[in-house]
Amino acid sequence: xxxxxxxxxxxxxxxxxxxxxxxxxxxxxxxxxxxxxxxxxxxxxxxxxxxxxxxxxxxxxxxxxxxxxxxxxxxxxxxxxxxxxxxxxxxxxxxxxxxxxxxxxxxxxxxxxxxxxxxxxxxxxxxxxxxxxxx
Numbered sequence: 001x002x003x004x005x006x007x008x009x010x011x012x013x014x015x016x017x018x019x020x021x022x023x024x025x026x027x028x029x030x031x032x033x034x035x036x037x038x039x040x041x042x043x044x045x046x047x048x049x050x051x052x053x054x055x056x057x058x059x060x061x062x063x064x065x066x067x068x069x070x071x072x073x074x075x076x077x078x079x080x081x082x083x084x085x086x087x088x089x090x091x092x093x094x095x096x097x098x099x100x101x102x103x104x105x106x107x108x109x110x111x112x113x114x115x116x117x118x119x120x121x122x123x124x125x126x127x128x129x130x131x132x133x134x135x
């Protein structure tokens with residue numbers, strides 16, 4: 001009886017995780033990342049996705065459907081990108097540490113290298129409906 005109850009709870013937890021991920025994805029591709037505010041020692045794992053005007057980061061665990069960070073495309077500056085220190089964000093494959101600024105608020109992220117390339121391309125491209133950026 002206890003084993004059956006535990007199995008039901010496990011199935012419900014997995015179903016809840018799956019549904020939450022589907023809801024926050026909103027039909028868009030997502031990628032795993034780690035993030036923190038500068039000066040903080042610990043990283044939090046999350047899921048990030050692109051919207052037309054924002055890079056949105058959600059906590060990996062929890063029940064909330066609200067993002068923990070929303071970085072504006074037009075206000076964003078890529079301050080620094082480099083290799084992570086040993087032991088930083090072990091869940092992220094082929095990691096790149098990126099420092100971002102959005103209207104003075106800073107955020108550090110650890111991204112997979114291919115996701116970092118996507119972030120740079122998304123940032124450098126014009127949002128839909130805007131005139132093209134000319135270098």
